[in-house]
Amino acid sequence: MNAFKFEVIHQSKKSRARVGKIHTPHGIIETPNFVPVGTNATLKAVDSNILDDINLIFCNTYHLILQPGVDVIKQAGGLHTFMNRQRPIITDSGGFQVFSLIYGGVANELKSKGTKKHDTGVLKISEEGVLFRSYRDGSKILLTAESSISAQKALGADIIVSFDELPPYHMPANKLKHSLDRTHRWEKRSLDAHLQNRNNQALYAVIHGGLDLELRKKSCTFLSELPFDGYAIGGSLGKTREEMFELLRFVMPLVPGDKPNHLLGIGDLQSIPECVPLGIDTMDSSHPTRAARHGLLFTKQGQKRAVLSGHATTFRPIEDDCTCYTCQHYTLAYLCHLFKAHELTAFTLATIHNLHFMNNLMADYRRRILNDEI
């Protein structure tokens, strides 16, 4: 029996937006939803139990392979037990981070015009996979479709992701085509490895093709025909938000509608209003938690800096009607003070608020979709 099931509760009459439920062994993920990033098996600055209302969190296989190592987490009884979180978890394949080593993060990659960095730790890319050197202990690690799936089986997240190649934004068309073909072969191998031992997990494919619409279409067609449990949208999504929205407007109608989908690495406040009407079910981003640690607080009136002269004496919550732990217990004046005094509690309290804000924001989207307002 597969504990994984997706139901579309309501398809908006106004757009492609839909409200759904993803059933997993660790509970239901209501969609559309935002997925915070807990790279190292913890959300940064908050422990696993503080935020009970978070539906799904995203952990990074690459980081967990290097520290504490997959074997440790397997011995612990899996990621849920290790981090003591009995709610749904999604892990990625590790590929994104390894390929990021070559070209730098998304921002650097766009700026670099495709030049590779030196001393990236990546030793060899072949049909087999990627050989790289651990920055922690210098050991060589071969990441392949099979080893990524095997690692993700050991981690035991509810949703796991196929191994793919991450071509940089500036890759020439012919190279991009070859990269896509290889990614498809890797994804098929990932699926084969997964099907040998479902382990009560769901496997998502990753749709690639960069900004080439024909390749995106090809990717959707190829992957749709394989029995993946869901579809993630990955690869380069363009230099600007507008480029991404245009791409998604093209791609989303080609993504199987009866399966859940996930937009990889996007979840900022500017993108969500455009992505939800396109039918995105889940989307992850480290933006709300990172913004929190930089003292950027989310409010219905936009982002608010914690440290601002007027806030030193604002003896009210960040938002008057916010029901989060931080707003129920502390004032903006106190948060402003904690940030100015460089106190770690500032990070915790701001993170709690921003994630609660995201939760409410997405609940509001679901409500509006149910009313066909979106």
Next chain:
Amino acid sequence: MNAFKFEVIHQSKKSRARVGKIHTPHGIIETPNFVPVGTNATLKAVDSNILDDINLIFCNTYHLILQPGVDVIKQAGGLHTFMNRQRPIITDSGGFQVFSLIYGGVANELKSKGTKKHDTGVLKISEEGVLFRSYRDGSKILLTAESSISAQKALGADIIVSFDELPPYHMPANKLKHSLDRTHRWEKRSLDAHLQNRNNQALYAVIHGGLDLELRKKSCTFLSELPFDGYAIGGSLGKTREEMFELLRFVMPLVPGDKPNHLLGIGDLQSIPECVPLGIDTMDSSHPTRAARHGLLFTKQGQKRAVLSGHATTFRPIEDDCTCYTCQHYTLAYLCHLFKAHELTAFTLATIHNLHFMNNLMADYRRRILNDEI
């Protein structure tokens, strides 16, 4: 009516150790007890509400004067409201930190053999008080008995402390005598300022005299005759723990027994077993919280490093029978991982454990004193 009251519940038959209760407007402090340091109106890495079982915390007036400023906290309705902690709080006079600017911290001061540092920010010491420059905005601040008490009235802690001079360890005998006399004049002025407006607060004197037993005796005699609500032991306590214990063995019998006493800045695991039998009621230290942030976990078998090769797979709590939040939810393996991954949650979880350990330790001391075992 004064909400402040001290009762000795039991005087040990075996030593000077005693169990008592300090009644304050924000509840009862059971003694002997350990007092964690929350310098900037927060315990580091944990928010005010997580540790409900902490009886008393220590905030630093010097830091709060500089950030957010006394006026801000006064406007907030006082420290309790500002940091949303409805439990007892003690503040110091600010003098210790200002004088530390001159000679460095305790460790540096001992090493320096009394040489003053340059560019300390301290501009002038006079009979009036200390003029220093704020490291935050360069403004000049005059700290006097009256301004310290006034600041502490505005902060509104349950227990406040007289303004004193902190003579360095290496001060020559004749200078130490003059310093003590001035400190006594400052403390008397602090008391006068306090008595003009009790504000439902208790004022502790600070017994000085360095390592000179005659001066210590003189200080006890002088201060005992004044209507302070309690007596703190301050100033240089020696270079080694043994020197401190010897000094305390001399001083403690001279401290008024019907008032609560407090040992300033001492509360490490090595000192407590010696101090409790001498009749110390409360003692503060940043050691347990700082140790936690350095990955040193307190256990009944001594301090344990979170990061140790064997701990990567120790899928048990830090201590099997510990009832703290951290031990109830997470394993040592997980903590070890969080420290290795430089995750902020490591600091929070380790701090919660160490403070819970201190609480239990002191509860155990109280139990043993009640049984005349100590």
